[in-house]
Amino acid sequence: MIIVTPEEISQFRSQLADNPEALAALDAIEECKGNLEAATQLIAVETTDAEVGFKAKEDSNYLENLAQKLSKIICQEEFKELMTGVLTAAIATLAASGNIPVALATPVVIYVAKIKVKDFCEAAKPES
Template sequence: MLTVTPEEISQFRSQLANSPEALAALDAIEECEGDLEAATQLIAIETTDAEVSLRGDSNYLEKLAEKLSNIICQEEFDELITGVLTAAIAYLAASGNIPVALATPVVIYVVKIGKKQFCETAKPES
């Protein structure tokens, strides 16, 4: 289980202050006591997520990130993920055609495990 500490949530809040959807995602992460997986499932249920087949899966976050790895592992995503995360979240949401609220925990997940490590182990769906 990958968790986000209250301190990290606070840092993300200041970075994402101008994005109401991202802040709502942080509220869900906080509600789930920092459990990124549980929060992602909660957000997926609350949003109009087309990935219904993944709901309830204990690895939903990981599978969603892998599904989006073709976007996350692009070189231009490096710049976005090392800066203010709002740009990375907006880019992932637009490119992956998912709600900003759902892109938020995916970006946090990739930041937590490291983009390089994620991209070395990700198996994108073909």
């Protein structure tokens, strides 16, 4: 279980101040006491169609599985470079490339940032 501290949430808020969807995702993370998995499931239920939302509720590793599905994008060199700075560009790129809502891309990017993108990509098996 990955926990985002109140201090980290505050840092992300300042980075993402111009993005209402990302801020809403941070609210969900805060509401879930920093539990990134629980927040991602909550966001999926609120922002995606019923089928995806239902799967999110049933999947205790939804965040990890979603990140794995998006690993082809996350593990591209250009995306890894976005992860080194302010995360706004990484979130926008992942949302657009992965065809997911910004609110759902936000916890995925935070998850990858917390476990380190390099480590994630070494462990990931991108789907073809």
